[in-house]
Amino acid sequence: MIMTDLDDDIPQLIEQPEVKSIGLQPDVAGARVPLTIISGFLGAGKSTLLQRILTERHGYRIAVIMNEFGDTADIESKTINVGTGEDPSERSEEFLELANGCLCCSIKDTGIAAIEKLMQKKGAFDYILLETTGLADPGPIASMFWYNEEFAMGLGRDITLDGVVCVVDAVFGKKQIEEDHAVDGLGESLRQIGCADVVLLNKVDLVSQPAVTELQGIINGVNPVAPLYQTVRGEIDLKCILDLKAFSCGPDTRNAPIKSSHPDAGHAHHHDDNRQPHETHYEMRGISSLQVSCPPLSGGQFEEFDEWLRSILWEGKLPSGQEGKLEVLRCKGMFTLDSGEQYVLQGVRNLYEIEAVGQKRSLGVPEEGKVVLIGKGLDEDVRRSLMEILS
Numbered sequence: 001m002i003m004t005d006l007d008d009d010i011p012q013l014i015e016q017p018e019v020k021s022i023g024l025q026p027d028v029a030g031a032r033v034p035l036t037i038i039s040g041f042l043g044a045g046k047s048t049l050l051q052r053i054l055t056e057r058h059g060y061r062i063a064v065i066m067n068e069f070g071d072t073a074d075i076e077s078k079t080i081n082v083g084t085g086e087d088p089s090e091r092s093e094e095f096l097e098l099a100n101g102c103l104c105c106s107i108k109d110t111g112i113a114a115i116e117k118l119m120q121k122k123g124a125f126d127y128i129l130l131e132t133t134g135l136a137d138p139g140p141i142a143s144m145f146w147y148n149e150e151f152a153m154g155l156g157r158d159i160t161l162d163g164v165v166c167v168v169d170a171v172f173g174k175k176q177i178e179e180d181h182a183v184d185g186l187g188e189s190l191r192q193i194g195c196a197d198v199v200l201l202n203k204v205d206l207v208s209q210p211a212v213t214e215l216q217g218i219i220n221g222v223n224p225v226a227p228l229y230q231t232v233r234g235e236i237d238l239k240c241i242l243d244l245k246a247f248s249c250g251p252d253t254r255n256a257p258i259k260s261s262h263p264d265a266g267h268a269h270h271h272d273d274n275r276q277p278h279e280t281h282y283e284m285r286g287i288s289s290l291q292v293s294c295p296p297l298s299g300g301q302f303e304e305f306d307e308w309l310r311s312i313l314w315e316g317k318l319p320s321g322q323e324g325k326l327e328v329l330r331c332k333g334m335f336t337l338d339s340g341e342q343y344v345l346q347g348v349r350n351l352y353e354i355e356a357v358g359q360k361r362s363l364g365v366p367e368e369g370k371v372v373l374i375g376k377g378l379d380e381d382v383r384r385s386l387m388e389i390l391s
């Protein structure tokens with residue numbers, strides 16, 4: 001981790017802040033705490049984002065689980081210790097309660113241990129942010145929180161996965177993605193973007209607007225459904241990254257918005273051009289997304305789709321195809337059946353869930369369904385075979 005601009009980064013001490021609840025809708029089953037995973041390229045600005053959250057007066061009570069805060073650069077611990085009055089030698093302390101009502105917790109040992117300890121403080125916070133290392137593939141981590149049976153029996157009763165945020169470095173992002181292509185299979189940066197529910201394109205103060213636009217196009221080519229925000233030092237309205245309910249709602253039926261949270265980056269309005277489907281050499285090298293809309297489906301079509309999906313996700317092939325050709329990082333979908341019932345599909349890697357969400361008329365949602373798959377090998381054959389089932 002590189003830390004610079006030391007003094008600028010140290011936030012003001014907050015005296016007796018008024019800490020109020022985040023105002024999130026509690027989980028219906030009763031007080032499960034939402035958890036958001038913060039992934040991102042090495043050095044992209046994850047810690048900067050989290051430090052802001054830990055020290056700014058935003059009124060949210062968030063528990064942040066950081067990577068290695070005990071053994072990284074001094075500034076980090078110092079920043080975290082601001083307002084705690086702790087002796088820096090006690091930095092290995094797993095917990096820090098911060099003046100703004102947030103809690104900080106180190107994930108140095110094992111993630112689960114840190115989270116278990118955190119949950120003993122339940123009531124002191126109402127949201128969890130989990131930072132992953134820059135080299136992590138967030139897919140398995142998300143799967144664990146979302147769908148692991150052991151987890152579901154234990155901590156999962158207290159925690160619900162809300163979404164995955166990916167921080168991309170505006171300066172080195174393109175290079176990192178290109179380098180990832182040099183290796184076999186899918187590199188981390190593509191996995192991180194592919195798996196994200198929201199992308200923060202950070203450090204836009206350091207690059208030219210054309211470079212930002214180009215990188216946005218690349219990111220959008222990989223993951224067209226995640227909203228993208230331009231940021232400087234992780235400055236973002238927390239509402240854009242929290243409480244997304246990304247694992248309980250279907251895909252956004254609109255195109256992913258590209259937004260700017262950076263006041264100087266007001267030129268974001270003309271970025272719509274990038275959202276048109278377009279071929280990039282990244283897509284040709286393998287990772288792409290597939291989006292298909294569909295009318296209300298018959299029960300038979302729905303079953304057939306379920307079978308198709310199992311073949312794709314579990315065997316990596318079309319029902320008629322060659323095994324291992326496909327790798328899906330993320331899928332989402334929303335379907336209306338002839339009967340009026342609505343279903344939402346959610347998937348991370350080879351795990352998926354199709355859940356009934358009720359009658360469409362009572363929800364007033366459009367009848368048009370939609371499936372989005374992000375991954376490797378999603379070519380024209382896959383599209384055609386999906387269209388055959390859904391049309």
Ligand SMILES: Nc1nc2c(ncn2[C@@H]2O[C@H](COP(=O)(O)OP(=O)(O)OP(=O)(O)O)[C@@H](O)[C@H]2O)c(=O)[nH]1
Nearest residue numbers: 001003004042043044045046047048134203232233
């Ligand atoms: N100019 C500028 N510098 C930034 C911005 N965001 C972060 N930085 C700096 O970039 C460096 C890396 O930021 P970190 O927040 O440590 O990045 P990270 O993703 O946590 O890094 P790793 O944990 O090592 O993967 C630090 O020196 C930050 O001060 C930004 O928007 N603009």
